[in-house]
Amino acid sequence: MPRTVFNEEHEAFRQMVRDFLAKEAVPHLQDWVAAKSVPRDFYRRLGELGLLGMEVPEEYGGGAQTGHHFGAVLAQEVARAGATLGTAMTHSNIILPYLLHFATEEQKRRWVPGCVSGDLLLSIAMTEPGTGSDLAGIQTRAALSEDGSHYVLNGAKTFITGGTQCDLVLVVCRTSPAPADDRRGGLSILVVDAASEGFTVGRSLHKIGLHASDTAELSFTDVRVPAENLLGEQGGGFSLLGRNLGRERLVIAVQAAAAAEAAVTFAREYTRDRQVFGKPVASFQNTKFVLAECATEVEAARLIAYEALERDARGELSPDYAAMAKLFCTETASRVIDKCLQLHGGYGYMLEYPIARLYADTRVMRIYGGTSEVMKTIIAKSIGL
Template sequence: MKRSIYSQEHEDFRSMIADFITKEVKPHFEQWERDNLVDRDLFRKLGALGVMGFDVPEEYGGSGATSYKYQAVITEESARAAVSFGHFGVSTGIVLPYLLNHASDEQKKRWFPSIATGDTMLCIAMTEPGTGSDLAGIRTTAKLSADGTHYVLNGAKTFITGARNSELCVVVARTSPARADDRRFGLSLLVVATDSEGFEFGRKLEKIGLRSSDTNELSFTDVRVPVENLLGEQDRGFSYLGRNLARERLQIGVGACATATAAIQFAKEYTQQRQVFGTAVASFQNTKFVLAECATEVAALQAMVDQGVELDDAGELTAADAAKIKLFGTEVAGRVIDKCLQLHGGYGYMLEYPIARLYADTRVSRIYGGTSEVMKTIIAKDLGL
């Protein structure tokens, strides 16, 4: 179906990104997958391209207010090429908005110029070994020093994306006890330098997919965090997380749609070339029907995602909207990519074919950013249930 959300400027940007992927990503991507880490210099090259500072004010070297559509284009082109930019999307699309929305003028002057160039990358540490979707149960603590100059951070985090390739980590910590009637009270966001004394990397976790992006365990032992690194107001961190999670879930939905679209194209190309009993697999009725089903589901998903992008640009994307996009998007992507892998036969299980990588990468999308079950809870609450 014809899409109408992109202008010629977006399509020109798409061409630039596709060319960058061809020259700077594809020749190195298999090595990054083996290393479980992209080359750190990739982000500086992206900074030189002008895509690290989306929405960062021009006075700090950024591109100023920018439509999310540009980030969606990057996601689509990466999926089309079956590559990724490591944790670029996490740093730019998920963590940076926290700073854009809540950083003070002094913090913006300190952090934004190097973020825009790609010299400073961002990660966020929410999940803990015993706390996943229940963020109110966070146990990491940040206690204000007696002289009020710094917080002392202690605790542990897990499943943290991109930490080894980041200079700053937004850590969610408890700065005050929870209230009897409000478990969410008392959480704060602290921006912590990853080279701080007491900031330790634990295991680099081995994943079945998304292998070019590092995922880590972190621990904090008496880490001194200047009070000047408190993001927003103390004890109000949970409300900040709630507002920013809508963008994160939209981004996951955009990615799900992009990978499902790419999977259909990979399956179409493979089945047109593959011969069985002297006939192209694409000529069999089953192949045609499976791809027709996939294309129809993805067209419905694309319409939903595009509307979500437009709502985000207008500042009108709600938590329930984002939950619906993530739930439907990730479930559709899982079904479609599985069917497209099946059409590849045994070769679909081989990592030399991009469909295998998409299959492994996509599974976690129904878990991170809030599980499908949590999305259903949010949607049900919006229905008044």
């Protein structure tokens, strides 16, 4: 199907990314999986190619692009190659926008160029051992010193993407008690230097998938955070999170649609080559019908993801449409990838095949960025329920 949302510049970028992944990512995949992370030098290489700051203004070293279209191309090519960029897309597409949209000019000049070059890696710490989607229940606390020069941060976080390699962590914490009429009030975001005394990286967590993306537990014991590292206004953290969640859900929707599209390609090629009862698996009616269903679902997912892309570029992506895109694309990806794995038979269960990695890697898309159940709640409210 024609990619009407992409122009010639996007397609030239696509070819560059495709060549780069074939030479510098795919050959190292198994080593990265074994190490449970991607080397720092690879992130710097991404920075050299401009892949970490495509939407960052030129004055901070970025590409000054509007919208997520180049990011979508990158996601499609990573899925197509069965490759990984570690935590790079979380760093650049989900966390870096917090600095671009909400940091002061001084903060931007201090942090953003290093984020674009790959010299500074970002994490965001929201989830706690006892608090998942309900961020109002956050217990990590930061108290402002009497002279107002710094905060003292205490608490623990879990499921933190990039937690073992990060240089800066955006920590969502409670800086004041929640008002009786707003349990989300009193939350703030502090940018914490990972070299701070009292900051500890705990266990590197073992996940079902995303094995080359490090995920960790973090703890903070009397960590002194300079007051100038407050992002936005004190007590306004939840508002910042809400304003950025639409983009996060768009990114996940695009990645899910790309994964589903890649799964159909993998299954089509495998069933053409695989012989059963003396003929290709692709020649059986069941195979044709299954892949026809999958191709149709992928086209629908792609269209809603592309519409979300266009709305985002125009500044018109509403919370309910972002939720619809994430819900539909992630649920579709799960169904499609499962069917495509089944067509691989026993080999589909082997991690040396990209369909198996897709199956494991995409499962979490229905959880992070807001679970499918949370997306349904948002959509229900938008239709008056």
